[in-house]
Amino acid sequence: xxxxxxxxxxxxxxxxxxxxxxxxxxxxxxxxxxxxxxxxxxxxxxxxxxxxxxxxxxxxxxxxxxxxxxxxxxxxxxxxxxxxxxxxxxxxxxxxxxxxxxxxxxxxxxxxxxxxxxxxxxxxxxxxxxxxxxxxxxxxxxxxxxxxxxxxxxxxxxxxxxxxxxxxxxxx
Amino acid sequence: xxxxxxxxxxxxxxxxxxxxxxxxxxxxxxxxxxxxxxxxxxxxxxxxxxxxxxxxxxxxxxxxxxxxxxxxxxxxxxxxxxxxxxxxxxxxxxxxxxxxxxxxxxxxxxxxxxxxxxxxxxxxxxxxxxxxxxxxxxxxxxxxxxxxxxxxxxxxxxxxxxxxxxxxxxxxxxxxxxxxxxxxxxxxxxxxxxxxxxxxxxxxxxxxxxxxxxxxxxxxxxxxxxxxxxxxxxxxxxxxxxxxxxxxxxxxxxxxxxxxxxxxxxxxxxxxxxxxxxxxxxxx
Numbered sequence: 085x086x087x088x089x090x091x092x093x094x095x096x097x098x099x100x101x102x103x104x105x106x107x108x109x110x111x112x113x114x115x116x117x118x119x120x121x122x123x124x125x126x127x128x129x130x131x132x133x134x135x136x137x138x139x140x141x142x143x144x145x146x147x148x149x150x151x152x153x154x155x156x157x158x159x160x161x162x163x164x165x166x167x168x169x170x171x172x173x174x175x176x177x178x179x180x181x182x183x184x185x186x187x188x189x190x191x192x193x194x195x196x197x198x199x200x201x202x203x204x205x206x207x208x209x210x211x212x213x214x215x216x217x218x219x220x221x222x223x224x225x226x227x228x229x230x231x232x233x234x235x236x237x238x239x240x241x242x243x244x245x246x247x248x249x250x251x252x253x254x255x256x
Numbered sequence: 257x258x259x260x261x262x263x264x265x266x267x268x269x270x271x272x273x274x275x276x277x278x279x280x281x282x283x284x285x286x287x288x289x290x291x292x293x294x295x296x297x298x299x300x301x302x303x304x305x306x307x308x309x310x311x312x313x314x315x316x317x318x319x320x321x322x323x324x325x326x327x328x329x330x331x332x333x334x335x336x337x338x339x340x341x342x343x344x345x346x347x348x349x350x351x352x353x354x355x356x357x358x359x360x361x362x363x364x365x366x367x368x369x370x371x372x373x374x375x376x377x378x379x380x381x382x383x384x385x386x387x388x389x390x391x392x393x394x395x396x397x398x399x400x401x402x403x404x405x406x407x408x409x410x411x412x413x414x415x416x417x418x419x420x421x422x423x424x425x426x427x428x429x430x431x432x433x434x435x436x437x438x439x440x441x442x443x444x445x446x447x448x449x450x451x452x453x454x455x456x457x458x459x460x461x462x463x464x465x466x467x468x469x470x471x472x473x474x475x476x477x478x479x480x481x482x483x484x485x486x487x488x489x490x491x492x493x494x495x496x497x498x499x500x501x502x503x504x505x506x507x508x509x510x511x512x513x514x515x516x517x518x519x520x521x522x523x524x525x526x527x528x529x530x531x532x533x534x535x536x537x538x539x540x
Binding site for chain 1: 269272273276277279280281282283284287288294297298301302305308309312313315384385386387394396430437438458459461462
């Protein structure tokens, strides 16, 4: 339960950081996708369930504030959380902290999802300009932020885990 | 991985995936049919998060403002020169127009014509958040249904049409800008009545331009012409300034022309906008 409260706080913090703090800057035209970093980090470290729950929450937040219909981003983020969780299960190694690769995979999955659901279904078939104009800049910026943020999230996860263990022990 | 196992007893990943995807599809289905449902969900989340959002946005501005101020200074200096020149020209044009206006008023009286472009009522609002997913350019403003904002109200910034309200919460509203891919505005030039389409285009974002589509071959549209919203749109009020024609070329099919439009609104530097509270009447 405590963990879910932490997730909730993290989600809201990431959402604000992304949409209010970073988006207020006009220095760089693109904005790093911090929600995505959150989803793939915990999805990879903790598994599909955590990835999906975070993904669903993050997607729903984005939908509520920015989309006409609810559920599209939530769907993409949820599936992404699940996939990254699977990846984490089959690729679990202590030393393989790989924010770069994770970021690359999940950003591509996310953007393909957005492209298919929100553009291709509307009849916009030109993928190339979207790739160079939208996906690549965001990918680079997100990757740069992920390198710094991923170790922090990892440490936070260890903290929560320790905290949970101590709580259960004290009850026993 | 102890925590994982404990969680698994309650939700198996695959079962949870099916449940969550189901919820998503349900939301998609219901919210695309029922406006009131999505508004209820929005209202609930809005009530909790909105006050925080305002503060965070101010913090974000504070963090980036130092660097931006320097950048701004250079920009402003150049702009100042340009504006001075423009002012000269405008003064001259204004004098000429005033003469024309008196003549027009006289003629209108004679013909008993109703004024075509009345002054619309508007409400000023602050931008408090932007969509950051880079595919869409939409933003949040700090006024909502309680302040009289409704869906489909036109939004102006910097003297030009900037977007349209797409959803409304109690104290916030989402505005989709006209440079959004998939936004179409029916428009015309100030000196002809041929209407064409101003379309948002993701590939023209970076140059802060919009696409002009379906310009009739016979229409008198040339670079430099002023483009305003046309009278035939069902959501945009007539006579709102959009921008100037940058270029026009004939399509390969020789049936119509397309072009590029430079908007007067600077979409990168907006912090307050005007929401026009007059809604286009559809005659329903």
